[in-house]
Amino acid sequence: MGTPPDSPPTKAQPAPAPVRPRPKKTGSWNSYQFVHSRGSSTSSQFAHTLSIDVNTVAIPLSPGSHNTVEVPAVRSPDAHAAEYFHSLSLSPSLKERRLSRNSFSASLPIPRSKRQSRLSNVAFPDVQAALGAVRPGMPPVQPTREILSSQVQDVHSEMARRAKNMAFVFDIDGVLVHGDRLIPEGQRVLEILNGDNQLGIKIPHIFLTNGSGKPELARTTQLSGILHNPVSTEQFIQSHTPMRALAEYYSTVLVVGGEGYRCRDVAEEYGFKDIVVPNDIIAWDPTIAPYRVFTEEERASSRPRDFSKINIEAILVFSDSRDYATDLQIIMDLLRSQNGRLRTVAADPESQRIPIYFSQGDFLCPTEHPIPRMSQGAFRIGLEAMYKAQTGVDLERVVYGKPELATYKYADEVLASWMDVLHGEERVPENIYMIGDNPASDIVGGNMYGWNTCLVRTGVFQGGENDEENPANFGVFANVLDAVKTACRKQLGHDFRFEWSDSMNPVLHGNAEGSSAIE
Numbered sequence: 290m291g292t293p294p295d296s297p298p299t300k301a302q303p304a305p306a307p308v309r310p311r312p313k314k315t316g317s318w319n320s321y322q323f324v325h326s327r328g329s330s331t332s333s334q335f336a337h338t339l340s341i342d343v344n345t346v347a348i349p350l351s352p353g354s355h356n357t358v359e360v361p362a363v364r365s366p367d368a369h370a371a372e373y374f375h376s377l378s379l380s381p382s383l384k385e386r387r388l389s390r391n392s393f394s395a396s397l398p399i400p401r402s403k404r405q406s407r408l409s410n411v412a413f414p415d416v417q418a419a420l421g422a423v424r425p426g427m428p429p430v431q432p433t434r435e436i437l438s439s440q441v442q443d444v445h446s447e448m449a450r451r452a453k454n455m456a457f458v459f460d461i462d463g464v465l466v467h468g469d470r471l472i473p474e475g476q477r478v479l480e481i482l483n484g485d486n487q488l489g490i491k492i493p494h495i496f497l498t499n500g501s502g503k504p505e506l507a508r509t510t511q512l513s514g515i516l517h518n519p520v521s522t523e524q525f526i527q528s529h530t531p532m533r534a535l536a537e538y539y540s541t542v543l544v545v546g547g548e549g550y551r552c553r554d555v556a557e558e559y560g561f562k563d564i565v566v567p568n569d570i571i572a573w574d575p576t577i578a579p580y581r582v583f584t585e586e587e588r589a590s591s592r593p594r595d596f597s598k599i600n601i602e603a604i605l606v607f608s609d610s611r612d613y614a615t616d617l618q619i620i621m622d623l624l625r626s627q628n629g630r631l632r633t634v635a636a637d638p639e640s641q642r643i644p645i646y647f648s649q650g651d652f653l654c655p656t657e658h659p660i661p662r663m664s665q666g667a668f669r670i671g672l673e674a675m676y677k678a679q680t681g682v683d684l685e686r687v688v689y690g691k692p693e694l695a696t697y698k699y700a701d702e703v704l705a706s707w708m709d710v711l712h713g714e715e716r717v718p719e720n721i722y723m724i725g726d727n728p729a730s731d732i733v734g735g736n737m738y739g740w741n742t743c744l745v746r747t748g749v750f751q752g753g754e755n756d757e758e759n760p761a762n763f764g765v766f767a768n769v770l771d772a773v774k775t776a777c778r779k780q781l782g783h784d785f786r787f788e789w790s791d792s793m794n795p796v797l798h799g800n801a802e803g804s805s806a807i808e
């Protein structure tokens with residue numbers, strides 16, 4: 290058998306480790322090279338690469354791993370922070386949370402193509418809708434303010450440039466709202482950022498929550514109604530939003546968690562073609578969950594099939610399990626199966642194991658109960674322990690949500706996209722302010738990702754000057770309005786005014802510099 294002319298020497302020396310080309314630093318998130326491999330001992334055999342274009346995005350791996358550790362530096366001042374994410378679990382303040390072992394050979398699902406929808410997904414509060422109907426039969430009101438504000442921005446071009454180079458990332462609960470109740474400063478902040486300011490300029494902002502279990506549009510509609518400001522699904526990230534990208538890679542998936550079949554609906558909306566939920570499996574074979582009482586109503590609403598003939602390709606935990614015993618049993622069965630086929634047991638639990646993803650890692654969450662209740666992180670830790678006890682190997686998995694790296698990278702993509710919507714410039718602003726009430730997720734994640742972090746006193750944080758374990762690097766504020774005003778003054782000047790006035794019209798009234806925008 291002949292040897293191809295470019296083959297490496299056969300025995301003389303070990304072949305050098307393959308070197309992947311560095312990505313071009315285009316600053317664009319339009320396209321990615323998606324790298325996915327399974328198993329540690331045989332990853333080179335199982336690795337497959339879907340090369341889409343020039344950029345390469347790969348999740349940082351564990352120390353000692355032989356696979357790739359490349360993350361493109363699209364925001365050079367902060368990019369180095371990414372290399373520390375792999376050791377989040379070593380941080381003393383995070384020990385008990387057992388964070389980020391997100392590495393191994395699991396995939397990093399960041400969208401490789403631009404999302405299709407744009408402003409069509411904006412949910413407007415009722416007041417906005419009402420405004421459009423005040424002149425029945427008459428032409429729509431001319432966007433006078435938009436014209437005026439663009440003139441003001443022309444005059445104050447340097448200030449406008451700085452306003453386009455900053456952005457806010459808001460946690461929701463404890464910052465803007467308490468459950469369904471508005472925090473008044475939250476509404477005012479959004480009014481300012483939506484243009485009620487000296488420049489009449491929209492300052493980019495997105496929402497980043499570990500919430501889950503409902504479609505994005507349902508959440509933004511609810512939020513918009515409470516905050517009396519428009520909120521677009523394109524500026525909204527909940528814990529499972531980044532999983533949308535996985536629909537491109539898996540056809541048949543098990544979706545776990547949430548109330549009723551809501552998460553099946555969310556997964557369908559994300560574009561997953563073939564969604565299985567635990568009830569479908571129990572309806573097919575009730576003996577799989579011996580302690581489960583399965584009602585006729587549940588049976589009627591399930592979609593049983595012969596799952597011994599179907600390969601489930603991935604497990605996606607979207608939201609909190611409502612039945613730990615059943616869900617853990619089914620997940621364990623699948624993790625130990627041959628490539629996701631129930632009623633089989635893999636000879637090699639690593640190479641034949643299907644991947645598992647968790648939408649967030651919070652161990653506890655506050656509820657009406659006086660002591661916080663266990664959340665998805667607790668479920669995951671239980672599963673990991675069971676898996677290790679039964680197979681002897683660690684369970685590889687990916688966790689999303691704050692403060693996991695994958696979610697922050699996704700937030701970058703959303704910010705750039707939202708910048709494109711607002712200002713026609715698809716890029717990530719340099720000065721990003723994360724505003725949150727929880728030091729252990731909002732603040733630590735923002736700090737690690739190189740964002741400015743602001744801790745507010747309207748939610749979880751009840752401490753003194755700053756949090757001792759995870760201090761906010763930009764400061765602690767009484768509420769979100771204080772934080773936003775302080776950040777704006779730093780970026781735009783101490784004289785920056787937080788309300789729009791028609792008297793700012795440079796054509797009619799001149800301006801501070803004594804020149805008109807229009808001669």
Ligand SMILES: [Mg+2]
Pocket residue numbers: 460461462463464725726727748
């Ligand atoms: Mg919060």
